[in-house]
Amino acid sequence: MDTAGELLDDTHYELGPAARLRVAVPAVASRVAAELRRQLITGKWVPGMRLNEPTIAEELGVSRNTLREAFAELSAERLVIRLPNRGVFVAAPGADDLRDFYTVRRAIEVTAVRNGGSAERIAAIQEAVAHGKTAAKARDKERLADANLGFHRAIVEMAESQRLNTLMNQVLAEMRLFFFKEPVNVEFYSRYVEDNAKIAKALADGRFEEAATLLAAYLDRSEQHLFEIYDAS
Numbered sequence: 001m002d003t004a005g006e007l008l009d010d011t012h013y014e015l016g017p018a019a020r021l022r023v024a025v026p027a028v029a030s031r032v033a034a035e036l037r038r039q040l041i042t043g044k045w046v047p048g049m050r051l052n053e054p055t056i057a058e059e060l061g062v063s064r065n066t067l068r069e070a071f072a073e074l075s076a077e078r079l080v081i082r083l084p085n086r087g088v089f090v091a092a093p094g095a096d097d098l099r100d101f102y103t104v105r106r107a108i109e110v111t112a113v114r115n116g117g118s119a120e121r122i123a124a125i126q127e128a129v130a131h132g133k134t135a136a137k138a139r140d141k142e143r144l145a146d147a148n149l150g151f152h153r154a155i156v157e158m159a160e161s162q163r164l165n166t167l168m169n170q171v172l173a174e175m176r177l178f179f180f181k182e183p184v185n186v187e188f189y190s191r192y193v194e195d196n197a198k199i200a201k202a203l204a205d206g207r208f209e210e211a212a213t214l215l216a217a218y219l220d221r222s223e224q225h226l227f228e229i230y231d232a233s
Contacts, residue, residue: 028062028066029066029067029069029070029072029073030070030073032060032062032066032067032069032070033069033070033071033073033074035060036056036070036071036074037074037077037079037173040074040079040080040090040173040176040177041172041173041176041177043176043180045090046090046180046181047090047091047092047093047177047178047180047181048089048090048092048181049089049090050086050087050088050089051071051080051087051088051089051090053067053068053087053088071088075088077170077173077174078091078093078097078170078174079091079170079173079174079177090177091174091177092177092181093174093175093177093178093181095227095230097174097178098178098223098226098227098230099223101171101174101175101178102219102222102223104167104171105152105168105171105219106216106219108156108159108164108167108168108171109152109155109156109168109215109219110212110215110216110219111159111212112155112156112158112159112164113155113158113199113203113208113211113212113215114208114209114211114212115158115159115208116158116203116206116208117157117158117159117160117203118158121154121157121158121160122158122200122203122204124154124157125151125154125155125158125199125200125203126200126204127154128147128148128150128151128154128196129147129151129193129196129197129200131143131146131147131150132144132147132148132151132189132193132196133193133197134147135147135189136186136189136190136193139186139190140186141185141186141189144186144189144190144193145176145179145189148189148192148196149172149176151196151200152168152172153165153168153169153172155199155215156168178226182226182229182230184226184229188225188229192218192222195214195218198214199211199214199215199218202214
């Protein structure tokens with residue numbers, strides 16, 4: 001076998017210790033970032049809060065270098081910011097960020113709805129609607145918020161694109177930070193439960209263009225409502 005063949009055959013090629021470390025550290029850091037992302041969007045830390053690196057590293061059982069790698073990943077997603085000589089802070093989205101959230105959401109969600117999706121994907125959207133209705137009856141704001149996020153994630157998942165799913169998750173995570181900064185009440189979410197149901201019904205009936213029109217109007221109203229909350233704070 002020639003040299004090129006040997007390089008392509010993994011039975012003849014092993015990573016050295018330094019290379020294995022370079023591969024392993026980012027993998028661990030990504031898992032740490034996923035856990036930190038989960039804690040951020042569930043409200044463990046509020047926007048503007050300074051994150052204590054030694055404490056978090058100890059809680060997660062990782063080195064501070066690995067934690068910094070995770071922070072760098074979250075910083076790229078605009079979930080945290082690092083200030084020189086001050087540390088890492090939870091991001092506090094403002095009006096410009098909110099406007100940008102909706103620009104991205106219109107581009108992703110409305111297109112996904114217009115193109116439709118498989119019966120399985122549409123069933124997931126209907127399931128999210130059902131969860132939302134149950135939460136609305138119980139006036140459970142947290143479950144309503146989770147059901148609404150699930151509805152919008154399921155919409156994007158119709159596109160069958162992992163890159164779009166990742167982008168949407170980042171946008172929704174940033175929006176959750178906005179909600180923690182500018183709290184909304186149960187009525188904010190409840191008013192959209194029936195809108196979600198109408199969109200899901202149109203999708204189930206194959207009326208994709210109508211569903212896209214409904215969703216575009218929905219996003220316009222949602223953006224306006226959030227700006228009213230932001231301006232009043």
